[in-house]
Every structure is written in structure tokens, then in C-alpha cells.
Amino acid sequence: MSENCIFCKIVAGTIPAQVVYEDDQVLAFHDRAGRAPVHVLVIPKRHVASLDALTEAERGEAGYWLERIAHVARLLGVDQTGYRTIINTNAHGGQEVFHLHGHILGGKPIGPMVAR
Ligand code: 5GP
Numbered sequence: 001m002s003e004n005c006i007f008c009k010i011v012a013g014t015i016p017a018q019v020v021y022e023d024d025q026v027l028a029f030h031d032r033a034g035r036a037p038v039h040v041l042v043i044p045k046r047h048v049a050s051l052d053a054l055t056e057a058e059r060g061e062a063g064y065w066l067e068r069i070a071h072v073a074r075l076l077g078v079d080q081t082g083y084r085t086i087i088n089t090n091a092h093g094g095q096e097v098f099h100l101h102g103h104i105l106g107g108k109p110i111g112p113m114v115a116r
Pocket residue numbers: 006015017018029030031032033034041087088094095096097098
């Protein structure tokens with residue numbers, strides 16, 4: 001738990017969220033500002049600030065988290081139609097919340113990968 005981290009507070013239950021999947025290591029919940037019919041965030045419960053902050057020792061956890069992203073996409077019913085997974089990292093990546101999270105965006109064609 002990192003103090004003042006919004007997503008750690010969601011894990012702790014002190015900030016509410018619309019949870020779609022939870023286990024001992026991972027939590028998935030709807031993005032509060034959904035940008036697609038399906039927009040869900042999947043996070044490791046343990047605080048990791050960003051993809052750049054992941055260490056070699058966390059490879060196992062990271063692999064589990066990635067596999068759970070695919071699992072959550074299946075739960076949401078977007079696996080067959082497809083979806084985009086986004087991990088924003090640091091300033092140029094547009095990262096706003098510094099607790100590692102993967103976005104699942106789907107429910108319609110998500111459009112070009114990067115705005116020109
Ligand atoms: P980032 O730009 O860091 O990849 O994305 C952070 C995402 O978290 C944004 O899409 C934003 O809408 C979402 N978000 C920020 N604060 C909250 C919150 O308190 N609850 C939920 N459900 N989503 C949040």
C-alpha cells in the first residue's frame with residue numbers, strides 16, 4: 001500500500017469502484033471516465049508505480065497479471081470481437097495514475113493505435 005495512491009485505496013476499499021474481477025493478486029474495475037463501451041483497468045494489488053518500476057524479481061507477478069488481463073477480457077465478452085490493451089508509462093506515455101494498470105478497451109473498433 002502506497003499512501004495517497006488512488007488505486008491502492010481502491011484495493012483497500014476506501015475508495016469505491018465497480019469491480020469486475022478480483023483475486024488475491026489482481027483487481028479489475030471499470031474506468032471512471034470510460035472512453036469505450038468497455039473500459040476496464042486491471043491492476044496488481046501490490047503497489048508498483050509503473051511498468052518502468054517493475055523489477056526482475058516481479059517477473060512472475062507481471063506474467064500472472066498479463067494473463068489475468070486476457071481472462072478479464074473474456075469475462076467482459078470482448079475476446080472474440082477484440083480489444084486494445086494499453087499500458088501508459090511516465091510523462092510521454094500519458095500516465096496519470098502511478099500504480100501499474102492495464103487498460104482494456106473494447107465493445108467497438110477502437111480506431112488508430114496512435115493519434116497523428
Ligand atoms: P493512465 O493515464 O494513468 O493510464 O490512466 C488512468 C486511468 O484511471 C484514467 O483512464 C482515469 O479515468 C482512471 N481513474 C483515475 N482515477 C480513478 C478512480 O478513482 N476510479 C476509477 N474507477 N478510475 C480512475
